Amino acid sequence: MHKLPPQLLGSKRPQLFSGLTEASLQKLLTYAVTQEHGPNHILVQQGDIPDGVYLVLEGEVRTLRSNEGGEEASIRLLEVGDTCMEAVLFMSGPSPISVQSLTQSRVMMIPARIIKQHVLDDSHFALNIISIVSHHYRNAMHQIDAMNIKTPLQRVGYYFLEKHLEAGHDSLEFTLPFRKQTVANYLGITAETFSRVLKQMRDLGISVENDTIRMKDAFSLCHFCDSDTEALCDRKDKDNCKHCIMHSKG
Amino acid sequence: MHKLPPQLLGSKRPQLFSGLTEASLQKLLTYAVTQEHGPNHILVQQGDIPDGVYLVLEGEVRTLRSNEGGEEASIRLLEVGDTCMEAVLFMSGPSPISVQSLTQSRVMMIPARIIKQHVLDDSHFALNIISIVSHHYRNAMHQIDAMNIKTPLQRVGYYFLEKHLEAGHDSLEFTLPFRKQTVANYLGITAETFSRVLKQMRDLGISVENDTIRMKDAFSLCHFCDSDTEALCDRKDKDNCKHCIMHSKG
DNA sequence: CGGAGGGTTGAGATTCATCAACGCGTGTGG
DNA sequence: CCACACGCGTTGATGAATCTCAACCCTCCG
Numbered sequence: 423m424h425k426l427p428p429q430l431l432g433s434k435r436p437q438l439f440s441g442l443t444e445a446s447l448q449k450l451l452t453y454a455v456t457q458e459h460g461p462n463h464i465l466v467q468q469g470d471i472p473d474g475v476y477l478v479l480e481g482e483v484r485t486l487r488s489n490e491g492g493e494e495a496s497i498r499l500l501e502v503g504d505t506c507m508e509a510v511l512f513m514s515g516p517s518p519i520s521v522q523s524l525t526q527s528r529v530m531m532i533p534a535r536i537i538k539q540h541v542l543d544d545s546h547f548a549l550n551i552i553s554i555v556s557h558h559y560r561n562a563m564h565q566i567d568a569m570n571i572k573t574p575l576q577r578v579g580y581y582f583l584e585k586h587l588e589a590g591h592d593s594l595e596f597t598l599p600f601r602k603q604t605v606a607n608y609l610g611i612t613a614e615t616f617s618r619v620l621k622q623m624r625d626l627g628i629s630v631e632n633d634t635i636r637m638k639d640a641f642s643l644c645h646f647c648d649s650d651t652e653a654l655c656d657r658k659d660k661d662n663c664k665h666c667i668m669h670s671k672g
Numbered sequence: 673m674h675k676l677p678p679q680l681l682g683s684k685r686p687q688l689f690s691g692l693t694e695a696s697l698q699k700l701l702t703y704a705v706t707q708e709h710g711p712n713h714i715l716v717q718q719g720d721i722p723d724g725v726y727l728v729l730e731g732e733v734r735t736l737r738s739n740e741g742g743e744e745a746s747i748r749l750l751e752v753g754d755t756c757m758e759a760v761l762f763m764s765g766p767s768p769i770s771v772q773s774l775t776q777s778r779v780m781m782i783p784a785r786i787i788k789q790h791v792l793d794d795s796h797f798a799l800n801i802i803s804i805v806s807h808h809y810r811n812a813m814h815q816i817d818a819m820n821i822k823t824p825l826q827r828v829g830y831y832f833l834e835k836h837l838e839a840g841h842d843s844l845e846f847t848l849p850f851r852k853q854t855v856a857n858y859l860g861i862t863a864e865t866f867s868r869v870l871k872q873m874r875d876l877g878i879s880v881e882n883d884t885i886r887m888k889d890a891f892s893l894c895h896f897c898d899s900d901t902e903a904l905c906d907r908k909d910k911d912n913c914k915h916c917i918m919h920s921k922g
Numbered sequence: 923c924g925g926a927g928g929g930t931t932g933a934g935a936t937t938c939a940t941c942a943a944c945g946c947g948t949g950t951g952g
Numbered sequence: 953c954c955a956c957a958c959g960c961g962t963t964g965a966t967g968a969a970t971c972t973c974a975a976c977c978c979t980c981c982g
Contacts, residue, residue: 560759561677824970
């Protein structure tokens with residue numbers, strides 16, 4: 423009987439499984455297999471027929487597109503508990519992305535056939551899939567936006583803001599979840615520019631020490647807030663928020 | 673009793689309604705309303721709570737993100753029969769995108785509440801939603817890819833290739849579905865660069881006259897083919913395809 | 923005839939990628 | 953214990969590519 427590792431059963435339960443009955447979950451996991459991979463291993467090759475959904479149990483994974491020249495564009499960066507390839511299963515045809523382990527990793531793969539069937543059997547599961555894919559799509563929109571009409575500084579700022587909100591608005595400190603090179607590529611800039619941007623950040627009251635980001639106050643990142651990110655902020659209706667660049671610039 | 677306009681009932685039936693029973697479709701359309709808008713009208717404002725799914729009955733519509741500076745990044749360009757905002761409904765929170773009519777347009781709006789309920793009631797409809805959102809997500813991935821690791825020439829080439837495949841591999845001619853300015857922005861380049869790229873295209877055997885694109889032969893666009901786009905091509909297994917840049921460059 | 927909008931063309935400025943060198947911490951092997 | 957190499961990140965100089973700005977052409981339309 424397949425069972426999820428304990429750390430993924432509590433509050434960090436993957437959204438894919440959220441709200442499912444125990445029976446439904448068990449059915450889903452019946453044919454799941456777990457794999458272990460070293461760093462930089464290709465789990466799915468762009469152009470291949472996708473075989474299932476991947477859940478990261480341990481390590482770091484990314485999805486990416488690459489061209490003949492070997493250049494790579496990161497689509498998503500996954501941490502423990504994240505899943506990928508849900509959307510790809512429902513595109514007919516070969517996978518538009520590769521999946522690659524960044525570090526030593528352990529992943530669970532649920533076969534495509536199971537997922538597709540389960541969508542029809544359990545409407546709650548279908549809803550989970552829709553939510554997840556929509557969420558990914560939202561991120562993709564932000565990436566598109568970023569690369570079109572944001573400066574590198576703004577991209578990094580927005581990325582920091584997201585991490586800050588994830589960490590909770592009270593914590594004035596968070597750590598980069600991935601190597602700088604990796605984050606830089608995800609943001610569509612080179613490692614060099616990323617490094618230079620980090621220096622600019624210091625002038626804005628954000629100190630960067632290795633992979634630890636420390637902010638002077640909880641509003642240092644408000645410069646980078648967005649009409650739709652704003653909603654995630656605890657203090658959006660507080661007076662303080664009025665001081666945000668976003669509101670004062672008008 | 674709401675009924676879809678006849679032109680959307682045949683082979684061009686929106687994917688949203690594909691394969692639904694008549695009863696299911698009627699239920700979905702019960703509370704649908706149609707609206708008429710002049711050009712450049714904002715149907716949904718970025719940051720607002722989304723009210724439903726929009727189906728384009730007539731005209732051209734786009735989804736976009738914009739910043740305080742007034743710069744805009746097009747996310748999708750919609751023609752008659754296309755839908756938008758499906759994904760946004762399932763992101764909790766305000767809409768990350770605006771929806772804007774490009775020309776005089778007629779659209780049908782299906783309220784959020786109806787869509788969300790119907791996903792639970794009709795698993796086939798849920799599957800439709802998943803497919804659509806996944807498809808949008810796939811396009812978004814291509815956009816991200818394009819803006820990171822493709823030259824403007826390659827972006828236009830790929831866009832042309834898509835239009836060519838839509839038109840059928842046999843037709844050596846197709847037309848730009850939108851104003852050049854609009855397409856340019858969608859591709860993340862300025863109208864000027866777009867214009868200059870079109871001149872380069874001529875050297876590759878693609879003539880551009882106003883909004884009509886004519887290719888010397890069916891393989892002129894193979895330069896721009898992709899490991900996952902390849903699958904859409906009729907001739908992928910034919911010998912001719914071996915001549916594609918993609919294969920010969922190695 | 924004149925104006926407006928879309929598209930094109932040219933010249934210049936800006937910005938980021940590229941390339942190369944260096945610093946620094948870590949792990950390994952002598 | 954030290955020497956060394958390696959990976960990652962940083963810094964600086966350079967160049968290329970695209971955006972910006974401006975002028976112009978063309979068509980459509982009043």
